[in-house]
Amino acid sequence: MGNARYIVGIDLGTTNSVVAYTDTLAADASGIKIFKIPQITGSGVVESREALPSFVYMLDGYEESEASLALPWGGEQRLMAGVYARQRGGEVPHRLVSSSKSWLCNSQVDREAPILPWDGGMEKADKMDKVSPVQASSHILTHIRRAWNFDMAKNEPDLALENQEIYLTVPASFDAVARELTVKAAQLAGLTQVTLIEEPQAAFYSWIDRSNDKWRDKVEKGDLVLVCDVGGGTSDFSLIEVQEEDGNLSLERLAVGEHLLVGGDNIDLALAYFLAGKLQEKGKKLDAWQMRGLVHSCRNAKESLFSDNDNQREHPVTILGRGSGLIKGTVKTGLGYEDVEKIVLSGFFPETALDEEPASSNMAGLREFGLNYEADPGITRHLAKFISAHRDDQGRVRLPTAVVFNGGVMKSATLRDRVIKIISSWAEAGSEKGIREIDTGDFDLSVAWGAAYYGKASKGDGIRIRGGLASSYYLAVEAAMPAIPGIVLPTRALCIAPFGMEEGTGAENKTRLFNLVVGETVRFNIMTSTTRHKDSLGEIVDNWEYEDIRDLTTIETLLEGDDDNAVIPVTFEVRLTEVGTLEFWACARDSDQRWKLELNVRPK
Amino acid sequence: MSKKFAKRSFLVIIGFMGLLMLGVDAGVYFGIEKLLQLLASESWDGVRLLKVVSVNFYTWFLPVSAAVFLLLTLILWLMVRGSSASIFKSLVVEQDVEPAEKKDAADHRLEQERRRRVFLHLLSVLQREGRLLDFFDEDLSLYEDEEIGAAVRSIQEDCKKTISKYLALKPVIDKAEGEEVLLEQGFDPDAVKLTGNVTGNPPFKGILRHRGWKVGKREIPKLSDVLDATIIVPAEVEME
Numbered sequence: 085m086g087n088a089r090y091i092v093g094i095d096l097g098t099t100n101s102v103v104a105y106t107d108t109l110a111a112d113a114s115g116i117k118i119f120k121i122p123q124i125t126g127s128g129v130v131e132s133r134e135a136l137p138s139f140v141y142m143l144d145g146y147e148e149s150e151a152s153l154a155l156p157w158g159g160e161q162r163l164m165a166g167v168y169a170r171q172r173g174g175e176v177p178h179r180l181v182s183s184s185k186s187w188l189c190n191s192q193v194d195r196e197a198p199i200l201p202w203d204g205g206m207e208k209a210d211k212m213d214k215v216s217p218v219q220a221s222s223h224i225l226t227h228i229r230r231a232w233n234f235d236m237a238k239n240e241p242d243l244a245l246e247n248q249e250i251y252l253t254v255p256a257s258f259d260a261v262a263r264e265l266t267v268k269a270a271q272l273a274g275l276t277q278v279t280l281i282e283e284p285q286a287a288f289y290s291w292i293d294r295s296n297d298k299w300r301d302k303v304e305k306g307d308l309v310l311v312c313d314v315g316g317g318t319s320d321f322s323l324i325e326v327q328e329e330d331g332n333l334s335l336e337r338l339a340v341g342e343h344l345l346v347g348g349d350n351i352d353l354a355l356a357y358f359l360a361g362k363l364q365e366k367g368k369k370l371d372a373w374q375m376r377g378l379v380h381s382c383r384n385a386k387e388s389l390f391s392d393n394d395n396q397r398e399h400p401v402t403i404l405g406r407g408s409g410l411i412k413g414t415v416k417t418g419l420g421y422e423d424v425e426k427i428v429l430s431g432f433f434p435e436t437a438l439d440e441e442p443a444s445s446n447m448a449g450l451r452e453f454g455l456n457y458e459a460d461p462g463i464t465r466h467l468a469k470f471i472s473a474h475r476d477d478q479g480r481v482r483l484p485t486a487v488v489f490n491g492g493v494m495k496s497a498t499l500r501d502r503v504i505k506i507i508s509s510w511a512e513a514g515s516e517k518g519i520r521e522i523d524t525g526d527f528d529l530s531v532a533w534g535a536a537y538y539g540k541a542s543k544g545d546g547i548r549i550r551g552g553l554a555s556s557y558y559l560a561v562e563a564a565m566p567a568i569p570g571i572v573l574p575t576r577a578l579c580i581a582p583f584g585m586e587e588g589t590g591a592e593n594k595t596r597l598f599n600l601v602v603g604e605t606v607r608f609n610i611m612t613s614t615t616r617h618k619d620s621l622g623e624i625v626d627n628w629e630y631e632d633i634r635d636l637t638t639i640e641t642l643l644e645g646d647d648d649n650a651v652i653p654v655t656f657e658v659r660l661t662e663v664g665t666l667e668f669w670a671c672a673r674d675s676d677q678r679w680k681l682e683l684n685v686r687p688k
Numbered sequence: 689m690s691k692k693f694a695k696r697s698f699l700v701i702i703g704f705m706g707l708l709m710l711g712v713d714a715g716v717y718f719g720i721e722k723l724l725q726l727l728a729s730e731s732w733d734g735v736r737l738l739k740v741v742s743v744n745f746y747t748w749f750l751p752v753s754a755a756v757f758l759l760l761t762l763i764l765w766l767m768v769r770g771s772s773a774s775i776f777k778s779l780v781v782e783q784d785v786e787p788a789e790k791k792d793a794a795d796h797r798l799e800q801e802r803r804r805r806v807f808l809h810l811l812s813v814l815q816r817e818g819r820l821l822d823f824f825d826e827d828l829s830l831y832e833d834e835e836i837g838a839a840v841r842s843i844q845e846d847c848k849k850t851i852s853k854y855l856a857l858k859p860v861i862d863k864a865e866g867e868e869v870l871l872e873q874g875f876d877p878d879a880v881k882l883t884g885n886v887t888g889n890p891p892f893k894g895i896l897r898h899r900g901w902k903v904g905k906r907e908i909p910k911l912s913d914v915l916d917a918t919i920i921v922p923a924e925v926e927m928e
Contacts, residue, residue: 402842410825414839
């Protein structure tokens with residue numbers, strides 16, 4: 085890897101994937117470029133686009149002729165990714181895998197089992213080969229690798245993507261399992277060496293790069309920067325603090341939010357369902373095909389209504405008739421600015437008090453199994469929860485002083501102003517400082533761009549955000565309490581990896597010993613928290629269920645030794661690798677033996 | 689090809705002559721043996737000669753016959769090559785050229801199909817994204833202006849988006865229409881059309897009546913070779 089020519093940043097997004105790169109041999113080493121990804125954009129058409137829609141469509145053999153779906157680099161194709169995959173998925177929904185990335189962090193399913201498309205193949209007759217969330221993500225990366233090797237490398241092995249320095253972005257909220265699976269997906273795609281970087285940090289790096297080192301003039305010591313990333317399918321928040329070290333400004337990532345499954349697509353759908361309801365009142369019922377047209381028109385209307393503030397009139401929304409009944413079948417309605425304001429602003433960006441909590445799902449009984457979409461679409465309510473969870477030493481809420489926006493939704497100036505206004509309203513109570521927006525210049529490409537910049541920065545020239553471990557990790561231990569028949573003993577949470585642990589380091593808890601039995605599979609429950617930053621190594625939390633700690637998964641290993649049933653006292657060590665994944669080790673107290681414990685990706 | 693033919697004819701002739709030689713030599717050998725058995729008691733000159741041949745068959749007769757046949761082979765081959773060259777020449781050349789022409793024709797047809805596809809591609813995109821062809825096909829006399837307006841709004845919006853994505857159109861002269869324009873010596877007459885009272889030499893002064901359009905994008909999508917390039921948009925059949 086030492087002699088890689090290109091540094092490549094890959095933003096593997098929930099709805100769109102972007103690749104940026106920089107050529108280390110180029111005369112001006114600073115230039116970062118976007119790699120335009122060739123993809124099928126229509127039957128028999130291959131075009132290069134800045135973004136590869138992260139949709140995977142399962143081909144079934146009755147699609148268009150093979151020639152019209154062939155990619156320039158050839159090879160047999162069972163899966164198709166990109167623009168045309170998204171379009172075909174609209175027409176044949178049960179063959180489309182979307183948001184595979186969100187499935188990667190869904191702990192309720194076995195993420196390496198072929199379960200996607202989730203609602204596909206309900207009928208027994210349709211024996212479709214499904215794919216796992218890991219495979220689906222991997223296919224998107226495979227497409228990128230092949231496209232790169234065809235376009236950039238021209239089959240020269242030295243320039244092939246797998247031989248470049250790759251920085252792959254993940255949401256800051258991805259837990260250890262989801263990060264591990266992302267690395268696995270990359271390996272499956274032939275990218276054996278990748279480094280993970282958090283998306284909000286990448287967006288911040290992108291701003292640093294585009295400001296041409298003038299960023300130091302735009303922030304000052306003590307600034308707390310909120311990175312607010314609202315994409316197509318997910319929202320992600322991070323807090324970055326500007327500090328001073330030996331007279332130079334330095335950056336530290338203080339906190340990351342939870343993984344929120346709410347984004348721009350939800351907004352388009354909400355608008356479409358609102359209009360569909362209005363039409364139904366008039367006695368017009370829309371079929372699935374018309375509904376797709378409606379969502380499309382609503383997206384256009386939303387973009388137009390939010391693009392400039394003066395445009396507060398009704399935006400016509402039309403759904404054209406199908407086939408030759410174009411005009412006769414046309415359904416016309418209108419989306420008023422008040423409607424959009426009501427649905428988008430009060431629905432997704434409501435005015436919120438800082439202490440307001442997002443509504444949790446009160447749905448009793450069965451909830452449709454699938455992705456855990458947020459019960460509360462109020463993005464600002466989630467933001468309030470995130471901000472209020474991070475306090476200074478005196479227990480006061482630290483409000484951000486600047487905001488970096490990212491993601492397609494934040495392209496709208498109206499929505500950016502709205503978020504700024506809401507955060508400012510929180511400030512009135514405490515601080516006198518205003519909040520300002522930091523302009524990153526681009527809301528779609530920043531993350532990949534910043535990832536490439538980070539790759540360059542880690543080579544020496546440029547600033548790095550100190551981050552480390554984004555959450556703290558705990559091991560469930562039994563409470564020291566006499567056994568009572570019929571009562572399950574409560575467990576306590578033992579902190580085994582504190583928040584902020586740096587890459588390439590490990591934490592070993594030497595004080596706490598566990599007795600492991602040789603020849604048996606041992607299994608431990610792992611818990612995690614994104615908000616408990618103060619817990620140090622070895623700290624024990626009682627009643628952790630109520631202390632913002634949640635179940636993550638189990639780790640397990642089979643201890644092999646010479647004599648069965650022997651008991652070995654061990655301590656735990658957690659390592660944060662340079663790649664960005666977590667490793668759990670059991671270390672024998674009395675010898676040099678070590679066992680790696682594997683993270684379980686199946687549901688408990 | 690003629691070289692190949694010469695080589696092949698040489699092999700055929702050598703094979704044929706070899707067989708002939710084997711036959712003749714075997715006939716001679718067995719014939720002499722039989723004759724000697726029948727004429728064992730006789731002792732005239734002919735019989736003595738036969739005896740000499742029979743005794744020296746392997747050391748003398750076989751090599752000589754082989755040499756003679758080889759010589760014959762060479763002569764025959766040279767004759768065949770010489771005489772047939774002229775006959776085969778035309779035939780051979782024809783055989784040579786026919787598949788190449790066929791290939792050229794196929795390439796040509798493929799190239800034409802490709803051109804046709806590129807030519808039709810923009811239409812197919814406009815139909816796919818903006819339903820333009822469906823709209824052209826409508827009989828507008830059947831509808832009220834308001835109905836047409838509702839449909840056109842959406843069609844125009846989508847087609848406009850498509851055009852700007854694929855062609856990134858921009859005006860040739862980026863000034864407001866009605867403004868005065870000065871055309872210097874050496875302006876591109878393909879890019880600016882002069883109308884009205886055109887006399888003398890540049891610089892010309894005139895009023896901009898139409899800003900013109902030019903394409904701001906050079907990329908052409910890669911189109912794969914499909915069987916039937918005449919299909920702009922496929923028919924849709926929905927499974928119930």
